[in-house]
Amino acid sequence: MVVFFWGILAAGLLICPLEGLNSDGMYLLELKKTIHDQFNNLGNWNSSDQTPCGWRGVACTSDYRAVVWSLNLNSMNLSGTLSSSIGGLIFLTLLDVSYNEFTGTIPKEIGNCSRLESLYLNNNEFNGQIPAEFGNLPWLKDLSLCNNKLSGPIPEEIGNLSSLVDFVAYTNNLTGPLPRSLGKLKNLVTFRAGQNAIYGSLPGELGGCQRLEYLGLAQNELNGDIPKELGMLGSLTELILWDNQLSGFVPKELGNCTNLETLALYQNNLVGEIPMEIGDLKFLKKLYIYRNGLNGTIPREIGNLSMATEIDFSENCLTGEIPSEFGRINGLRLLYLFQNQLTGVIPNELSSLRN
Ligand SMILES: *[C@@H]1O[C@H](CO)[C@@H](O)[C@H](O)[C@H]1NC(C)=O
Ligand SMILES: *[C@@H]1O[C@H](CO)[C@@H](O)[C@H](O)[C@H]1NC(C)=O
Numbered sequence: 001m002v003v004f005f006w007g008i009l010a011a012g013l014l015i016c017p018l019e020g021l022n023s024d025g026m027y028l029l030e031l032k033k034t035i036h037d038q039f040n041n042l043g044n045w046n047s048s049d050q051t052p053c054g055w056r057g058v059a060c061t062s063d064y065r066a067v068v069w070s071l072n073l074n075s076m077n078l079s080g081t082l083s084s085s086i087g088g089l090i091f092l093t094l095l096d097v098s099y100n101e102f103t104g105t106i107p108k109e110i111g112n113c114s115r116l117e118s119l120y121l122n123n124n125e126f127n128g129q130i131p132a133e134f135g136n137l138p139w140l141k142d143l144s145l146c147n148n149k150l151s152g153p154i155p156e157e158i159g160n161l162s163s164l165v166d167f168v169a170y171t172n173n174l175t176g177p178l179p180r181s182l183g184k185l186k187n188l189v190t191f192r193a194g195q196n197a198i199y200g201s202l203p204g205e206l207g208g209c210q211r212l213e214y215l216g217l218a219q220n221e222l223n224g225d226i227p228k229e230l231g232m233l234g235s236l237t238e239l240i241l242w243d244n245q246l247s248g249f250v251p252k253e254l255g256n257c258t259n260l261e262t263l264a265l266y267q268n269n270l271v272g273e274i275p276m277e278i279g280d281l282k283f284l285k286k287l288y289i290y291r292n293g294l295n296g297t298i299p300r301e302i303g304n305l306s307m308a309t310e311i312d313f314s315e316n317c318l319t320g321e322i323p324s325e326f327g328r329i330n331g332l333r334l335l336y337l338f339q340n341q342l343t344g345v346i347p348n349e350l351s352s353l354r355n
């Protein structure tokens, strides 16, 4: 009886390998079917293996189940499409297919990979929309979509990504207004979506992103006012909003963003005066507000920008005297004031000027 039992067990162990590749491996082989792999980089993805753990680009957990936690196929000259079978790899925490030539849409089944922390789809030729199913990824920290051909709006569901730290989607064809739900992202540090066709106004809710350091939305079609709530972003170092259709005043509340290093508001339709609170930005290095409709005089507080290296107020309707306080900014390398109605002289201390 005992011998019989052990016999069955031994037979079971022998038979086990013949059961073949585990389910993660099957999903990967399914994935490979729609990938064109010109350089045979996935050549060792072999269906005779029991697990995919030794396959190029694949990493497994070290526990006895050995599930696939990471799939890294970046820069492998892969083309074709990413199929829905990716959704079977439910233990993935990292998926990187960046720097390939994938086409087609992003499979919504990625939303099934609910443990994902890092998702890099950037530098491909993905088209279609950002799947709303991405909102099902509660641990997602890094989402990179830049340099693709994505269109349509950033989905409202992005506000569900409560762990999100970096959202990078510049150089696509994204449209639509920005979702107000963005304000729910308390861990967001970087939001970059420049070079798209995003329209509508900047939601004041962005002021809720307490940890935001980089807000980049240059080269879009944003209109309306710059919301004063941006003044709540005490960690912000880069505010990059050039080449949009923003109108109204430069809000004085920006003076509260005391960590700002770059303020780029050029090529918009801003009017009114340069707020004297700009002088509170003690770490500001680059201040570009050229090509707008600013009027009034340049505030003397500008001289308080002791870290500034480049200031460009050219092509506005500024009047009055050029404040001598510019001369107090020792590191200033570039000061452009041309095409205004300013009088007076630029302080001698400054060189490399046009006026
Ligand atoms: C796959 O593995 C089997 C068994 O190890 C081997 O015989 C076969 O040549 C491999 N196939 C490829 C394409 O490497
Ligand atoms: C990708 O293609 C380039 C150019 O054809 C080649 O130099 C490079 O070695 C390829 N890299 C991989 C990982 O296939």
Ligand SMILES: *[C@@H]1O[C@H](CO)[C@@H](O)[C@H](O)[C@H]1NC(C)=O
Pocket: 084, 085, 086, 087, 088, 089, 090, 109, 112
């Ligand atoms: C999504 O995950 C479930 C298990 O959580 C699985 O049964 C299902 O097949 C997956 N869907 C897809 C499209 O892979």
Ligand SMILES: *[C@@H]1O[C@H](CO)[C@@H](O)[C@H](O)[C@H]1NC(C)=O
Pocket: 148, 149, 150, 171, 172, 173
């Ligand atoms: C965006 O769409 C326009 C028109 O549909 C197209 O000409 C352009 O190449 C697209 N840009 C990108 C980055 O996909």
Ligand SMILES: *[C@@H]1O[C@H](CO)[C@@H](O)[C@H](O)[C@H]1NC(C)=O
Pocket: 135, 156, 157, 158, 159, 160, 181
């Ligand atoms: C996800 O976001 C949508 C739209 O904002 C919302 O209706 C839904 O309740 C959210 N789901 C979860 C699970 O938070």
Ligand SMILES: *[C@@H]1O[C@H](CO)[C@@H](O)[C@H](O)[C@H]1NC(C)=O
Pocket: 228, 229, 230, 231, 232, 253, 256
């Ligand atoms: C700016 O700071 C002042 C003083 O700290 C505060 O009273 C005000 O509410 C702040 N404004 C914004 C928009 O955060």
Ligand SMILES: *[C@@H]1O[C@H](CO)[C@@H](O)[C@H](O)[C@H]1NC(C)=O
Pocket: 271, 272, 273, 295, 296
């Ligand atoms: C500046 O422009 C604003 C808005 O167009 C206007 O209300 C204001 O009177 C102007 N101020 C000066 C000093 O010209």
Ligand SMILES: *[C@@H]1O[C@H](CO)[C@@H](O)[C@H](O)[C@H]1NC(C)=O
Pocket: 279, 300, 301, 302, 303, 304, 325
């Ligand atoms: C800022 O500049 C103004 C005018 O030049 C000056 O009166 C004020 O003391 C300065 N404030 C700080 C904090 O340096």
